[in-house]
Amino acid sequence: MGLVGGMLVAAGLLLLSIFNPPAFGAVRGFFSEITTPVASAFTWVRTSVAGVPEGVSSYVNVRGENARLKKQIADNELLVERARTLNQENRHLREMLKLHDVSTDAVVVARLVASSMGSTRRYATLNAGGWQGVKAGQPVRQPDGLIGQVVETSPNTARVLLIVDPESIVPVRRTRDGLPAIATGRGDGLLDIRSASVATMIFQPGDTFVTSGTGGIFSPNIPVARVIRTSRDIAVAQPSANPDALDFALVQATFLPDPTPTPSPKPSPSAKPKAGKK
Structure with missing residues (x-):
């Protein structure tokens, strides 16, 4: 019954388009007003579903790039801190060497x-x-x-x-x-x-x-x-x-060096007694 009804409707529309084109145009516009929103909705759903994998991929890529940039910034900050420390040590060492050169002690x-x-x-x-x-x-x-x-x-x-x-x-x-x-x-x-x-x-x-x-x-x-x-x-x-x-x-060096110890006098050798005459 559905197929026969559809065929009758199609035949009626065909006859209407032949013998009364203005009326057929009005009917066609009526059906367009009904089907256009439905078709638009299906098109939006199809486009959205098709874009889901690409959106997920873009999110994953952006997140990975963000993590990479954060790590790069942290590494750069570490390098800058090491450079500052090294520069400070070099400055202090130069000051020490300068002090060494002008010091006599x-x-x-x-x-x-x-x-x-x-x-x-x-x-x-x-x-x-x-x-x-x-x-x-x-x-x-x-x-x-x-x-x-x-x-x-x-x-x-x-x-x-x-x-x-x-x-x-x-x-x-x-x-x-x-x-x-x-x-x-x-x-x-x-x-x-x-x-x-x-x-x-x-x-x-x-x-x-x-x-x-x-x-x-x-x-x-x-x-x-x-x-x-x-x-x-x-x-x-x-x-x-x-x-x-x-x-x-x-x-x-100490400001005043330790005093040099005074050497103690060596004892003079004692005179040997002369042998007595027999």
């Missing part, structure tokens, strides 16, 4: 390979020792200021007592008037400055201190510290050379 420029920062005892280790001329008692410094003093040596290493250690004592003088003082470590990265005389010394924030040369160990005029706050007759000072950013250091 320089022993060796060495790298500080270890430092005790986690306790109140503050030591550092140099990668130079007795074979490079380093001896116990010698001062260690940077261009910015004094670092400490060698306390132990081995053939290729040396242990340095930093000036911020509580056992460190450095004779200093104030630069603006030359008044003598003593700088001792606090164990917390700072220094205490005390008067070296019985008279009370008035300290002021900003006062700077350098080595005085007293004691014959440290050469005069090496920067040591700057006062940051005061408390009665004691001032708290910041070291001129930052102990937490040490890389290279210059070992110097």
